[in-house]
Amino acid sequence: MADHHPERQSNIDAHGIIGDMRSAALVNDRGSVDFFCWPEFDSPSIFCSLLDTPEAGIFQLSPDLPDARREQIYLPDTNVLQTRWLSERAVVEVTDLLPIGDSEDDLPVLMRRVRVVSGQATFHMRCAVRHDYARARTHARMDAKDVAFEADDQPSLRLASDQTLRIDGNAAVAEFTLKQDQSAEFLLGGIDDPRFNEGAAGLCLERTLKFWRDWSGQSNYRGRWREMVNRSALALKLLTSRKHGAILAAATFGLPETPGGERNWDYR
Numbered sequence: 001m002a003d004h005h006p007e008r009q010s011n012i013d014a015h016g017i018i019g020d021m022r023s024a025a026l027v028n029d030r031g032s033v034d035f036f037c038w039p040e041f042d043s044p045s046i047f048c049s050l051l052d053t054p055e056a057g058i059f060q061l062s063p064d065l066p067d068a069r070r071e072q073i074y075l076p077d078t079n080v081l082q083t084r085w086l087s088e089r090a091v092v093e094v095t096d097l098l099p100i101g102d103s104e105d106d107l108p109v110l111m112r113r114v115r116v117v118s119g120q121a122t123f124h125m126r127c128a129v130r131h132d133y134a135r136a137r138t139h140a141r142m143d144a145k146d147v148a149f150e151a152d153d154q155p156s157l158r159l160a161s162d163q164t165l166r167i168d169g170n171a172a173v174a175e176f177t178l179k180q181d182q183s184a185e186f187l188l189g190g191i192d193d194p195r196f197n198e199g200a201a202g203l204c205l206e207r208t209l210k211f212w213r214d215w216s217g218q219s220n221y222r223g224r225w226r227e228m229v230n231r232s233a234l235a236l237k238l239l240t241s242r243k244h245g246a247i248l249a250a251a252t253f254g255l256p257e258t259p260g261g262e263r264n265w266d267y268r
Contacts, residue, residue: 023043109190
């Protein structure tokens with residue numbers, strides 16, 4: 001049986017953010033997605049435990065390593081987030097992203113990949129979609145190997161994985177053990193999204209890494225604050241609406257100037 005302990009609310013500074021310029025999700029340093037509006041920035045939430053309890057929706061994915069030290073980092077020059085557990089028994093990383101779609105009309109897909117870097121670890125996963133700020137009654141059902149989440153007058157979602165899923169309390173749950181260099185994948189998105197096809201996840205990751213690195217590579221700022229400027233710019237770009245063509249101005253957000261007094265960044 002998967003071990004699903006109630007999770008206390010996390011401080012806002014214990015989160016990383018991922019996004020695809022259509023929506024964004026917050027991931028806390030315990031490996032849980034605890035806030036996510038889908039499919040738009042201003043849509044009702046499907047995960048809202050950041051502001052409530054896990055019954056308001058949460059996507060938990062973590063190893064059974066209670067004594068591990070945890071840290072969150074972004075892969076260099078990207079908005080791809082890694083949460084790491086470091087212990088004597090095992091080193092584990094969970095990589096989270098919202099892949100950049102081919103079209104601005106592509107629905108967001110939450111992609112979660114877990115990998116054991118060294119040792120061995122048992123993982124617990126619980127994905128409790130709760131539509132419309134948990135006001136709608138969400139029903140989870142098995143659809144072949146996947147789990148579908150449905151509610152009246154709300155968009156349906158699908159959770160797919162290479163691990164065995166089952167349903168407990170209208171949530172998808174799984175428990176599995178991985179050894180060194182083994183990995184597992186979870187994808188949550190629109191119920192008919194074509195990116196659920198086998199093998200698509202790896203391509204989504206590669207293309208998303210390339211997108212963010214190509215974009216951040218346009219910066220011509222080479223001053224002492226380059227890492228901070230790049231990280232701030234990436235966060236602002238993530239929060240820019242691709243669908244509505246919004247353009248952010250660096251001056252509005254007080255980013256550091258170059259020695260010549262210019263803020264050299266194109267946010268398009």
